[in-house]
Amino acid sequence: MRIALAQFNPVVGDITGNTQKILTLAQQAMAQGADILVTPELALTGYSPEDLLLRDHFYRAIAAGLDELEQLDGITLVIGHPAKLGNERFNAATVLRDGHRLGQYHKMLLPNNEVFDECRYFTPGAAPLVFEQNGVQVGVLICEDVWSIEPAAEAADAGANVIVSLNASPFHRNKIDTRHEMLRYRVQETGLPIAYVNLTGGQDELVFDGGSFALDKQGELVAQAAAYDDELLLLDYHDGDLAPASQATLPGELESVYRALVVGVRDYINKNGFPGALLGLSGGIDSALTLAIAVDALGAERVHAVMMPSRYTADISVDDSRDMVQRVGVKYDEIEIWPMYESFMAALAPSFDGLAMDTTEENLQARIRGTLLMALSNKTGKLVLTTGNKSEMTTGYCTLYGDMAGGFAVLKDVAKTLVFDLCRWRNTQGDIIPERIITRPPSAELRPDQKDQDSLPPYEVLDAIMARYVEHNMSAAEIIRDGFAEADVNKVVRLLKINEYKRRQAPVGPRITHRGFGKDWRYPITNRFS
Incomplete structure (x- = not known):
C-alpha cells in the first residue's frame, strides 16, 4: 500500500480553490502509484476559518467541495474539513473512495490554549475510525489527538495497523523536534507506525511550516518532507511497517x-x-x-x-x-x-x-x-x-x-x-x-x-526578562530569583502592563514563539493585578 501525504498551502475560505488543489494533488499521487491521499487538518477550508464556522452557508460550500472530490475514482482520499451534524460542529476527516464515503472521523481532543480556540466552535468526537485499504487497517487521527495517548490507543484497539494524522500545526521555534518527540511516544505506546501530514503557508499571524514526516514501528524517522514548501510525500507500507522513503534536510533554527x-x-x-x-x-x-x-x-x-x-x-x-x-x-x-x-x-x-x-x-x-x-x-x-x-x-x-x-x-x-x-x-x-x-x-x-539603552535595560537583559515573563509565565519574583536585578525586572513588568x-491596536504579525502578542496574549487593558 502506498500513502501520499499532501503537504500544501490552502487559502482560508477558498473552498473551490482548495478543492482544485486537492484534486490536482490526487492526480499526481495516482500517477505515482498511491492508493491513499491524506490531506492536512481542515484542508478544504484552510486553518482556521474562525467565525466562518458559525455560518450555515459555509457548510453548504463545504458539502459541494466534498461532492466534487467524491467523484474522483482510483484513489482513497482522507479529507480534512469542518462538518455540521444537526446543531453540532466537528473538526472532521472524511474518507472517500470511488464515489463512496467510507466514514467520517471527528477530532477527539480540541485544543483551547495558545492560538487555538477550537472549543468555541467544535464538539469533541467520541469514536475511532479505522478503514481498510489493500488489506491494511488504517486509523485516522487529527492533530491534537496525537498529543495524548487515548485517541491513538483507541485506534489501535479498533484494529489499526498504521495511523495517519492530519495536522494544522503552526510554527514556533524548535516545533518540528517537538512533533517528532511527541509522536515517538505514540509509537512506543501503540506499536504502530504513524504518518503525519502538516499544512504549509501563512494565515494572518500563523505560519505553517510543513515538515510532514513518518515514523516506523520502532519510532525511527523513515520519511521527512521539506519545511515550508509544498510537497507530496510518498510512503510505502509493507510487511507490517512503513518503509524508508525520502528525507529532506531541515533548516537550522535561525x-x-x-x-x-x-x-x-x-x-x-x-x-x-x-x-x-x-x-x-x-x-x-x-x-x-x-x-x-x-x-x-x-x-x-x-x-x-x-x-x-x-x-x-x-x-x-x-x-x-x-x-x-x-x-x-x-x-x-x-x-x-x-x-x-x-x-x-x-x-x-x-x-x-x-x-x-x-x-x-x-x-x-x-x-x-x-x-x-x-x-x-x-x-x-x-x-x-x-x-x-x-x-x-x-x-x-x-x-x-x-x-x-x-x-x-x-x-x-x-x-x-x-x-x-x-x-x-x-x-x-x-x-x-x-x-x-x-x-x-x-x-x-x-x-x-x-x-535605546538610555530608556531601556540592555537588550540582552530585557529580552531574557521578557521571555520569562511573557513566554513562560514566570512571576517577577521568580525572575528576580533567577538572578536579574529587581529594578530591571520591575521596570520591564511595569512597562509591559501600562x-x-x-x-x-498594533497590526497583526507572524508568530515565531509559542507566546506572541496575538491570539495567545489576552490580557485586560484595564487591570490592577500586580
Missing part, C-alpha cells in the same frame, strides 16, 4: 525563523491581494531586516522603501539606507520631514505654551512619518510593513499612530537580540545588510545623541 517570517509576509500580502509592500527605512537594524524579509518574500520590484530624515537623523543613517537599497534594488524615496514638523509645532505652539519639551515632540516626528507612509499606501495600494520588534512592543518603546501605523508587523514576535542574529544569518546567504547597520548602537534618532492598550 534559517527556520527567517523563512517563517518570509512566508508570513508573502502569504499575507498575496492572499489579501496587495500589489506590494511599503516600509519606512531608518538606517537602523529593524527596518533593514524588515526590508530584507520583504524583498525575499515578494521580490525587489514589489517593495518600496522610504527614508524620512529629520535634523536628528545621522548622515550615516541616510548613507547606510542608500547603500542597502542599492544592494537589494528596490524603489526608494527620501522625504524630509523637518518642514512638516515645524508646521505642526507652530500650530501647536499656543496649546504648548509654558510646557516643557518631552516625548511629545519625539512622537510627533514618528507620527508624521506614519502619515506619509499611509498616504503612499493609499495612493499605491501597497501595504505598509511596520518595523518594530517584540522587545519594543513589550515595553511600549514605539509610537501609536507613528511607527506602529501599518498593516503587518513583520518583527512583532522577534526579540531585539534575535533581530541581530537574523541579520547576521541573512548576510551569510548574501551580503545585503551593511555591516555598520548591525554594529551601530540602536537609536530612534528622535532627539540629539539618543540611544502599554497593553498600544499592543491591542
Whole structure:
C-alpha cells in the first residue's frame, strides 16, 4: 500500500480553490502509484476559518467541495474539513473512495490554549475510525489527538495497523523536534507506525511550516518532507511497517525563523491581494531586516522603501539606507520631514505654551512619518510593513499612530537580540545588510545623541526578562530569583502592563514563539493585578 501525504498551502475560505488543489494533488499521487491521499487538518477550508464556522452557508460550500472530490475514482482520499451534524460542529476527516464515503472521523481532543480556540466552535468526537485499504487497517487521527495517548490507543484497539494524522500545526521555534518527540511516544505506546501530514503557508499571524514526516514501528524517522514548501510525500507500507522513503534536510533554527517570517509576509500580502509592500527605512537594524524579509518574500520590484530624515537623523543613517537599497534594488524615496514638523509645532505652539519639551515632540516626528507612509499606501495600494520588534512592543518603546501605523508587523514576535542574529544569518546567504547597520548602537534618532539603552535595560537583559515573563509565565519574583536585578525586572513588568492598550491596536504579525502578542496574549487593558 502506498500513502501520499499532501503537504500544501490552502487559502482560508477558498473552498473551490482548495478543492482544485486537492484534486490536482490526487492526480499526481495516482500517477505515482498511491492508493491513499491524506490531506492536512481542515484542508478544504484552510486553518482556521474562525467565525466562518458559525455560518450555515459555509457548510453548504463545504458539502459541494466534498461532492466534487467524491467523484474522483482510483484513489482513497482522507479529507480534512469542518462538518455540521444537526446543531453540532466537528473538526472532521472524511474518507472517500470511488464515489463512496467510507466514514467520517471527528477530532477527539480540541485544543483551547495558545492560538487555538477550537472549543468555541467544535464538539469533541467520541469514536475511532479505522478503514481498510489493500488489506491494511488504517486509523485516522487529527492533530491534537496525537498529543495524548487515548485517541491513538483507541485506534489501535479498533484494529489499526498504521495511523495517519492530519495536522494544522503552526510554527514556533524548535516545533518540528517537538512533533517528532511527541509522536515517538505514540509509537512506543501503540506499536504502530504513524504518518503525519502538516499544512504549509501563512494565515494572518500563523505560519505553517510543513515538515510532514513518518515514523516506523520502532519510532525511527523513515520519511521527512521539506519545511515550508509544498510537497507530496510518498510512503510505502509493507510487511507490517512503513518503509524508508525520502528525507529532506531541515533548516537550522535561525534559517527556520527567517523563512517563517518570509512566508508570513508573502502569504499575507498575496492572499489579501496587495500589489506590494511599503516600509519606512531608518538606517537602523529593524527596518533593514524588515526590508530584507520583504524583498525575499515578494521580490525587489514589489517593495518600496522610504527614508524620512529629520535634523536628528545621522548622515550615516541616510548613507547606510542608500547603500542597502542599492544592494537589494528596490524603489526608494527620501522625504524630509523637518518642514512638516515645524508646521505642526507652530500650530501647536499656543496649546504648548509654558510646557516643557518631552516625548511629545519625539512622537510627533514618528507620527508624521506614519502619515506619509499611509498616504503612499493609499495612493499605491501597497501595504505598509511596520518595523518594530517584540522587545519594543513589550515595553511600549514605539509610537501609536507613528511607527506602529501599518498593516503587518513583520518583527512583532522577534526579540531585539534575535533581530541581530537574523541579520547576521541573512548576510551569510548574501551580503545585503551593511555591516555598520548591525554594529551601530540602536537609536530612534528622535532627539540629539539618543540611544535605546538610555530608556531601556540592555537588550540582552530585557529580552531574557521578557521571555520569562511573557513566554513562560514566570512571576517577577521568580525572575528576580533567577538572578536579574529587581529594578530591571520591575521596570520591564511595569512597562509591559501600562502599554497593553498600544499592543491591542498594533497590526497583526507572524508568530515565531509559542507566546506572541496575538491570539495567545489576552490580557485586560484595564487591570490592577500586580
